[in-house]
Amino acid sequence: MKGLKSLIGRGAALLSVAVVAGGVSLLAAAPAHAAPLGTLTLSQTSGTVSDNPMFAGATTSAACPAGFGTNASIKVGRAGTYNNLNKVGSAGGYDTAPFTLAANRSFTTANGGAAPAAGDYQVVVLCTSETQGDHPDLFVLDITVSGANWAVKQAPQPKDTTSVLGLAPAGPVEQGTAVTFTATVTPSDAAGNVEFRRGSTVLGTAPVAGGTATFTTSDLQVGTHSLTAAFLGSAGFKPSASAAQSFEVKQKAGSIVKEQVITADVIPGAFSLELAGNAVTLNGGVVGGTATGALQSAKVVDLRGTNSGWNLVGQVGDFTNAGGGTIGASNLGWTPAASKVSGSGAVVAGDAAASGLGSAKTLCKAVAPASAGTFTCDAGLSLNIPDTTAPGSYSATLTLTLS
Numbered sequence: 001m002k003g004l005k006s007l008i009g010r011g012a013a014l015l016s017v018a019v020v021a022g023g024v025s026l027l028a029a030a031p032a033h034a035a036p037l038g039t040l041t042l043s044q045t046s047g048t049v050s051d052n053p054m055f056a057g058a059t060t061s062a063a064c065p066a067g068f069g070t071n072a073s074i075k076v077g078r079a080g081t082y083n084n085l086n087k088v089g090s091a092g093g094y095d096t097a098p099f100t101l102a103a104n105r106s107f108t109t110a111n112g113g114a115a116p117a118a119g120d121y122q123v124v125v126l127c128t129s130e131t132q133g134d135h136p137d138l139f140v141l142d143i144t145v146s147g148a149n150w151a152v153k154q155a156p157q158p159k160d161t162t163s164v165l166g167l168a169p170a171g172p173v174e175q176g177t178a179v180t181f182t183a184t185v186t187p188s189d190a191a192g193n194v195e196f197r198r199g200s201t202v203l204g205t206a207p208v209a210g211g212t213a214t215f216t217t218s219d220l221q222v223g224t225h226s227l228t229a230a231f232l233g234s235a236g237f238k239p240s241a242s243a244a245q246s247f248e249v250k251q252k253a254g255s256i257v258k259e260q261v262i263t264a265d266v267i268p269g270a271f272s273l274e275l276a277g278n279a280v281t282l283n284g285g286v287v288g289g290t291a292t293g294a295l296q297s298a299k300v301v302d303l304r305g306t307n308s309g310w311n312l313v314g315q316v317g318d319f320t321n322a323g324g325g326t327i328g329a330s331n332l333g334w335t336p337a338a339s340k341v342s343g344s345g346a347v348v349a350g351d352a353a354a355s356g357l358g359s360a361k362t363l364c365k366a367v368a369p370a371s372a373g374t375f376t377c378d379a380g381l382s383l384n385i386p387d388t389t390a391p392g393s394y395s396a397t398l399t400l401t402l403s
Helices: 002-011
Strands: 024-028 036-042 046-048 058-060 071-078 081-084 119-129 133-146 149-152 162-168 179-186 193-198 201-207 212-217 223-231 245-250 271-275 279-282 290-294 298-302 310-316 332-342 361-366 373-384 395-402
Touching (some): 036 119, 179 201, 279 373, 332 361
Parallel strands (some): 024 279, 036 133
Antiparallel strands (some): 024 395, 071 081, 133 149, 298 373, 310 395
16 A cells, blocks of 8 residues: 555656635645445536546545545445445545545446446445555445436425414504414424514514414514514425514503614625635646645625625636646636625535636625625635646646625
């Protein structure tokens, strides 16, 4: 094993990628069965069983367990019985960060030359220790074969729901009267919580049981209120909200009322882009092979108060080395991921691209009218190294632009 790693290391092209202010500069260097270790993200979500390779790459959701980073292999097959989709990856370091492994053959070839029968299969990544052998757990992605095609198996879609709000007693009521909110959620087996709201203010929360959720309050102030019930949804059920109901609360007889007007000036908040670092190392740089790594995490903050949307795009220049060698920018691809840290908006990851980052592509975005908050955007990187590339240390600059 050590001899194999040494031999591969001597023939590898050393690549590097650096992240710079206002953008990201890229650096490329030498090439990380029971319960799942995590999931896989493929460079494509469907294809044919005869496509060669089956897909360009599979990216793990996490690093291999500590101590099991000597080798990693990518396989496909029925649960518990898998065949190789490429030679065993022997770059080492697979237990330090998420990584991408490439396929170099079709599903049919991996299946011994016979087209796989219709049904459910798995793409898996196995982690291996030089001293402890294979780890018993795997990174797993379920796929389905139908005819000559395969596709990533989709999780069941959540059911649609409806919510209706009832109020008792019906308005108008005197201030201090206990008012009971009843939300009726269909279908009746929906699981989750309901928020009872006055405008955008949450008055209370209650769980759904048997299709209903109730909440009682005597704190409604004098005035006319817009009241709603919002079912928040769950893994199996989509959220829904009731129609708004106008509800009047009158001044209690004999009360004395005085008013003060409160004014608050609100100014726009931050609109910013921050990077977790300014250097990225790509591993596995072998002539004719693929070097992989992960982009330094980008944090986008949108507190402008406009909810007008934003787009974070990336574009890379050519990789060059001191000896005049070049790897074209179009050889770099990525698999974006995005998540919300806080706020009311929603973020969407850009499309995966096996190559083509020589032109601007979206890393992540938030669209109007739901772009407010703090978000993180990441990507697995994959650099295809032409078989004519001279060994050496290559670098390029990836620029991220937020607009």
